[in-house]
Amino acid sequence: MKLPRNFFKPLAAGAPAPTRELPVRLERMIHFVPPHIEKVTAKVPQLAREVDVVLGNLEDAIPADAKKAARDGFIAMAKATDFGTTGLWTRINALNSPWVLDDITELVAAIGNKLDVIMLPKVDGVWDIHYLDQLLAQLEAKHQVKKPILIHAILETAEGVMNVEQIAASSPRMQGISLGPADLAASRAMKTTRVGGGHPEYKVLADAKADGGARAAYQQDLWHYTLGKMVDACAAAGIKPFYGPFGDFSDPEGCEVQFRNAFLMGCAGAWSLHPTQVAIAKRVYSPDPDEVAFAKKILDAMPDGTGAVMIDGKMQDDATWKQAKVVVDLARLVAG
Ligand code: GLV
Numbered sequence: 001m002k003l004p005r006n007f008f009k010p011l012a013a014g015a016p017a018p019t020r021e022l023p024v025r026l027e028r029m030i031h032f033v034p035p036h037i038e039k040v041t042a043k044v045p046q047l048a049r050e051v052d053v054v055l056g057n058l059e060d061a062i063p064a065d066a067k068k069a070a071r072d073g074f075i076a077m078a079k080a081t082d083f084g085t086t087g088l089w090t091r092i093n094a095l096n097s098p099w100v101l102d103d104i105t106e107l108v109a110a111i112g113n114k115l116d117v118i119m120l121p122k123v124d125g126v127w128d129i130h131y132l133d134q135l136l137a138q139l140e141a142k143h144q145v146k147k148p149i150l151i152h153a154i155l156e157t158a159e160g161v162m163n164v165e166q167i168a169a170s171s172p173r174m175q176g177i178s179l180g181p182a183d184l185a186a187s188r189a190m191k192t193t194r195v196g197g198g199h200p201e202y203k204v205l206a207d208a209k210a211d212g213g214a215r216a217a218y219q220q221d222l223w224h225y226t227l228g229k230m231v232d233a234c235a236a237a238g239i240k241p242f243y244g245p246f247g248d249f250s251d252p253e254g255c256e257v258q259f260r261n262a263f264l265m266g267c268a269g270a271w272s273l274h275p276t277q278v279a280i281a282k283r284v285y286s287p288d289p290d291e292v293a294f295a296k297k298i299l300d301a302m303p304d305g306t307g308a309v310m311i312d313g314k315m316q317d318d319a320t321w322k323q324a325k326v327v328v329d330l331a332r333l334v335a336g
């Protein structure tokens, strides 16, 4: 793999240098919290025991006149809570907003040693990541932050989708990329007001019948193309792909199917915007026990990962051994 253009250099002796080795962590649900609402932040210590990642949201959905309260609330929440092995992330405001510089400088100064990942919205290209990368390097050196803060990009502009391969490989700080279907729909002038999920009008019709009977209609997945492109870009760069938000809280089945499609295609997790979506994400992004049992049979049957065997009438070889290892490794991580 080619090194990113401005490969990170620590600014001071002893400053942390990110490597390409990402910490192996479960990140099945990135749970969004509005940090300016005390009723919600009061529940964070309990929440931190139930989810893989707690994310303090500072961007969209936080009103302009609450941006400072959200930032202050997030800092207070981060200081007051022991997150244990649960990830602590934030979504900062976009780089072209009036709030982002204070977001970055104040967070690193106050909680740089607790913050695991900064989610950067509306990433158009590598220049956005390089800017944040350099700024973090300067702030980490200044505030003696002991481990590099990682970057997670949201893929939610047409330009970002065009540049996703370069974005994924843009810095050793890159932890992953999430699909942002709402902003992406707007950026592409897609004709939907939904936040993720399907659309009943995006479909194909079965061929006409000779007897003139009703033609079956099959709904298609609006996000398949983008998810596939994003998963390949992330896998090639050694970082993690994530499905983003599913906005219809009254449709848990639709949410589960969308999350599962992303899981099957290679995603590591999704966002949970509502407490009911935590259990859905946990179920979907933990491998199915039957699948794990079958995968273990494959590993047991081919201890050195080579050759060809038949199991339950199905051919297994070096490639299926690797597939099985993906499933078993995830099951082991879930089991702790
Ligand atoms: C998320 O930020 C989205 O725009 O879908």
Ligand code: MG
Residues within 6 Å of the ligand: 060, 121, 154, 156, 180, 182, 183
């Ligand atoms: Mg968005």
